[in-house]
Amino acid sequence: EADRKECTQVTHVHEWDPGSVIQAIDHYCRNKEWAMNVGDEKGCILDSVVSEVNPATVLELGTYCGYSTVRIARLLPPHAKLITLEFNPAVAAIARQVIAWAGLEDKVQLVEGASGDFIPRIKEQFGVKTFDLVFLDHWKEYYLPDTKLMEECGLLRKGSVLLADNVVCPGAPDYLEYVRSSPRYESRYFKSHLEYTKVEDGLEKSVFLG
């Protein structure tokens, strides 16, 4: 089970390696200007779930500047693939640089578009059968419809793990209700805080039971 291991990062800041990219973004967003990266505290929970699942295929909905993309991709086994979807072209362009700086281009495929259009095309366009891990971090109103769409498109298999950010703040009540009451999911809440603040937030980890 993913526990909350103390997650400390000691990296050589002078090299553009994933740890230093993560550290630089966290330092900037904590001290200069808040931004909606999953952040270091929730990021450690994300790390432990990624390490536990050890996924060969990952889908991230909501790339933003690529912070969580780098957090996930740095932990993936050699031939694993992460597809990340971003609606906003401006932030997607930034994310491409962040991912390149971290030296993770080979593991990451960044796609620009809307999840509702993209999800039904994944199988034939990207040759993915099912996802071992999905990180939901885009628009809260889309968590539930996109989850139902992934089920309908056969993108989830017995044991697929959904990990959703911001289930408390800004909140995704309809999604929470669904995964917590559906017999097809085993769901667990990891209490944490809104990135770089003391406000409560958390991640919901839901295992698809098939």
Ligand SMILES: O=c1[nH]cnc2c(O)c(F)c(-c3ccc(F)cc3)cc12
């Ligand atoms: O829209 C979002 N997509 C993905 N992640 C988010 C997030 O982590 C946030 F903290 C927030 C957020 C924004 C403003 C607030 F006052 C609180 C949370 C928003 C998003």
Ligand SMILES: [Mg+2]
């Ligand atoms: Mg988020």
